Amino acid sequence: MKVHIIGGGNLGVSIALGIAKFSKNNQVTVTRRNIASIQYLSEYGITVSNDNKHNIQEADVVILTIKPYQVDTVLAEILPVIQNKTIASAVSGLSLEVLQTKTNFEYPVVRIMPNIAAQFGESATCISFPEKYKDNAAPIVDLFQDLGTAPVIDEKLMDAATVLGACGTAYALRYIRASMQAGIEIGFDSNTALSIAAQTVKGAAKMLLEERVHPEQLIDRVTTPQGCTIVGLNEMEHNGFSSSLIKGIKTSLKQIKG
Numbered sequence: 001m002k003v004h005i006i007g008g009g010n011l012g013v014s015i016a017l018g019i020a021k022f023s024k025n026n027q028v029t030v031t032r033r034n035i036a037s038i039q040y041l042s043e044y045g046i047t048v049s050n051d052n053k054h055n056i057q058e059a060d061v062v063i064l065t066i067k068p069y070q071v072d073t074v075l076a077e078i079l080p081v082i083q084n085k086t087i088a089s090a091v092s093g094l095s096l097e098v099l100q101t102k103t104n105f106e107y108p109v110v111r112i113m114p115n116i117a118a119q120f121g122e123s124a125t126c127i128s129f130p131e132k133y134k135d136n137a138a139p140i141v142d143l144f145q146d147l148g149t150a151p152v153i154d155e156k157l158m159d160a161a162t163v164l165g166a167c168g169t170a171y172a173l174r175y176i177r178a179s180m181q182a183g184i185e186i187g188f189d190s191n192t193a194l195s196i197a198a199q200t201v202k203g204a205a206k207m208l209l210e211e212r213v214h215p216e217q218l219i220d221r222v223t224t225p226q227g228c229t230i231v232g233l234n235e236m237e238h239n240g241f242s243s244s245l246i247k248g249i250k251t252s253l254k255q256i257k258g
């Protein structure tokens with residue numbers, strides 16, 4: 001499969017590297033206007049160009065990883081040369097209906113919402129598409145399954161998926177940062193605190209994904225009666241831990257919906 005990624009920024013590069021590392025038999029081109037910072041991608045067999053149309057006619061799928069306000073310019077440039085090619089958009093807030101309107105209902109369209117862990121084969125990429133394009137979407141779902149998980153969801157949940165699955169990376173990292181800061185205060189150097197905090201989150205996530213139980217069931221296994229975990233957890237909750245996360249997630253969603 002030949003993948004043409006337009007928008008070689010944070011997300012576009014992570015998808016390109018993920019494909020290069022974790023997906024067999026796929027060729028990737030990445031474009032952006034200023035390519036100096038992504039020239040190194042060629043070391044991974046990725047083609048880099050500042051011309052959005054570079055080899056685009058050979059592509060099987062065009063992936064858009066540009067900002068919402070860049071969509072019209074890019075489409076005006078590429079649509080005349082990509083007849084019938086599938087367009088997969090990771091642009092936040094851009095609905096399938098609007099994308100279809102912008103592409104005159106002439107191109108198969110798929111909405112994808114990966115996160116930057118695609119680069120490490122660990123993205124949670126939610127995908128949706130109009131039923132009539134399910135055959136076009138199938139290889140894209142396969143591609144993103146190579147880069148982590150790729151659940152197909154109802155499009156009405158795509159904005160929510162953006163918040164939980166893409167913004168969520170930043171929320172999780174902020175949790176780790178806070179743990180590190182506390183770790184330093186209680187005696188660890190920064191590197192050791194980072195290693196312990198990150199591995200602990202990875203372990204917790206792995207248990208959840210493998211056991212498929214409610215988090216509280218695992219928490220019960222950690223909170224020894226009258227022990228140190230429960231007093232710490234309760235103190236965090238008194239200070240609004242869960243509540244602030246829920247409020248933050250809902251605020252992010254409001255920002256996407258405008």
Ligand SMILES: NC(=O)C1=CN([C@@H]2O[C@H](COP(=O)(O)OP(=O)(O)OC[C@H]3O[C@@H](n4cnc5c(N)ncnc54)[C@H](OP(=O)(O)O)[C@@H]3O)[C@@H](O)[C@H]2O)C=CC1
Nearest residue numbers: 007008009010011032033034065066067068070091092166
């Ligand atoms: N970052 C993330 O974790 C996620 C982002 N998204 C979505 O992905 C999109 C991109 O986000 P992100 O990667 O963070 O943003 P970035 O700003 O990092 O990347 C956007 C890239 O688009 C390039 N670009 C701008 N105009 C053009 C053009 N006319 N032709 C080709 N390339 C162009 C820019 O490079 P240059 O200026 O050199 O052209 C830039 O590298 C957004 O819609 C975002 O909502 C979705 C999920 C996760």
Ligand SMILES: O=C(O)[C@@H]1CCC=N1
Nearest residue numbers: 092162163166167168
């Ligand atoms: O912050 C943003 O707008 C983008 C969308 C999801 C992650 N980053």
